[in-house]
Amino acid sequence: MRRAGVVFLTLLLLAGLVLAQGFGDKPPVEMAPVGALQVKAGGSKNVSLDFRIGSEYHINSHTPRSPLLIPTVLKLSGPEQVTVADLKYPAGQDLTLPFSPDEKLSVYSGDFTVDAVVKTAANLPAGTYPISGMLRFQACDHSACYPPRSIPVRFQITVVK
């Protein structure tokens, strides 16, 4: 009984620590996991990268209307003989904030997808290859803005003969 109490308290203590340290560190944008991708050596594969923006935020689109606003940019790279090309960003949604009715912003909110094409060299041995990079964005909410931030983007591609 006494041991159970100690275990219970220890668990509570750990939960408290986790909550105290980790609460709120969630970035405004998160990436959805990418499913299995298979491609023949020498071939190419379209990949859709899905991102979710926290409900209280918006981020600038890839083509904000002012050069001072920081665009959303995805940068990806893979091992030699694997290239990631033809990045296609969605068009931004128009947003006018109540405090600035004359200014139209081009933003993403909710979910958005960036499409890319992964190309592999013909002599690439079969196997699984990691592709990684960063999504850089700058988020705001209805009354304030956060500094630009990057989140890691990672997925794998399996090359078959």
Place this chain on the structure above:
Amino acid sequence: MKRNALVFVALLVAILAMLASGKYLDRARKHGPMKLVGDVQGVPAPDFTLPSLDGRKVTLSDFRGKAVLLNFWATWCPPCKVEMPWFEDLQKQYGQDGLIVLGVAMDDSAPATIAKFASALGVNYPVLLGTDKVSDDYGDVQYLPTTFYIGRDGTIVDKMTGLLDRKDIENAVRKTLNTTYKPASVPVNQADVNVKQAVAAKVNPAKDANR
């Protein structure tokens, strides 16, 4: 048995404290409260010396005896643009009463770009080029705009985050102007005072014009 009870209580208190701090940190990080009063009220404003857009060095403590509105902003922050013309108006309105507005640009843009941006908004108060150290000293200023209202004695009267109503800002300015400053009774080098007054006059020419 008594010892076990004490350990139990101590652990329970520790857990509750951590849960409470976790919840507080979460709220603070998400910047739920639009107006953070209490946390920093009465705390001495960290001193700094920062370069201004016109190439001078501006030291916060040079304005002891003045009410300082210290606004952190960035060119990529649309809500910041709304407040800045208000600050300019307030500087003109209350400058003769001892208000000093200082903008701190937390920006990676070139100084010329920041200057052009501020000028387009009609800003004439000093804009300083912020650093990570100053941001850290002021509690890691991540959420822009963030404005500190610093009393004449150099302590923080209020801190406001996010875009607020102009009325709230003006109320905070008035509250800050109502603070008092009693210089230390030790003899002061008059030359030092003259230098500080000269710096203040340079930074706030509107004040001199109103004299």
